Amino acid sequence: MLEYAIDPHPGVRQAACYGLGVCATHGGEIFKPMCSQIFEILVSVITAPDSRTEENAGPTENSVSSIGKMLDFYPEVFGDRLPQLMTLWVSWLPLEYDEVEARACHKHLCSFITRNNQHIFGNNLSNIPQLLNIFATILDSPDTEEERLIEDKSLVVNILKQMNVQMPEQLNASFHTLDPDSQSVITGVLQS
DSSP states (O other): OTTGGGOSSHHHHHHHHHHHHHHHHHOHHHHGGGHHHHHHHHHHHHTSTTTTSTTTHHHHHHHHHHHHHHHHHOHHHHGGGHHHHHHHHHHTOOOOSOHHHHHHHHHHHHHHHHTTOGGGGOGGGTTHHHHHHHHHHHHTSOOOSOHHHHHHHHHHHHHHHHHHHHOHHHHHHHHTTSOHHHHHHHHHHHTO
């Protein structure tokens, strides 16, 4: 999978990057010694010059999701770098191309928040503007009958309302950094 994660064919890269995320979730102690090497390979996929083109979005988004799993299941591997790497991971969100992987990754983000992982908020809550942007994107996605998406949106609404109670000043300051459409989405949630 390490070799195929950097394969020239986007479909092969996507499958390998997805597979690395599965290994991160279920690999345990066998996977752990390889985390740093895998992390660097996945970052190279994400930061490639053409990584956000439609053709390469699949491998990129699967890499972002896999890194989120690594940060969750193997935080000790990253040591003092963990806060910085969590901020980097948040900066790559939201995912918008691969709907299935986007839902899984955004749910993982919500899990970090609901488990009160302080690194997800960044140093001095510096990630709040990006988190609001991600939430606005999730909430503004087209409505669907799919129950899982409706549940995901409900989870985001609950998190936003909880953040508004726990950190209203930071939320208000960050709110003004959003574009008008995102502000409208967030306002709608907080006033409901």
